[in-house]
Amino acid sequence: MGHTCQSCGMPLSKDPVGGGSEADGSRSTKWCSLCYENGAFRHPDATYEEFQAHCVEALVAQGMPRILAWAFTRGMKRLDRWRAA
Numbered sequence: 153m154g155h156t157c158q159s160c161g162m163p164l165s166k167d168p169v170g171g172g173s174e175a176d177g178s179r180s181t182k183w184c185s186l187c188y189e190n191g192a193f194r195h196p197d198a199t200y201e202e203f204q205a206h207c208v209e210a211l212v213a214q215g216m217p218r219i220l221a222w223a224f225t226r227g228m229k230r231l232d233r234w235r236a237a
Contacts, residue, residue, distance in 0.1 A: 157184035158232035160207050200234045
């Protein structure tokens with residue numbers, strides 16, 4: 153099983169730039185570039201529910217049916233970023 157972003161669940165192999173960026177410019181092996189940049193989350197104040205809705209809308213905008221987008225995001229609560237939330 154490949155690594156997935158521990159914020160949104162996207163397979164890091166699908167990340168257009170290979171992962172988010174750390175503050176020192178290195179690639180993150182835990183977060184994707186859509187969630188994490190320069191060592192910080194792109195949506196730092198989002199609640200789990202807000203971020204899940206954001207991800208659903210992003211997938212729908214890419215042409216995915218809403219029900220399928222919701223199904224892809226429903227397991228996000230188990231990812232590291234949201235597990236303690």
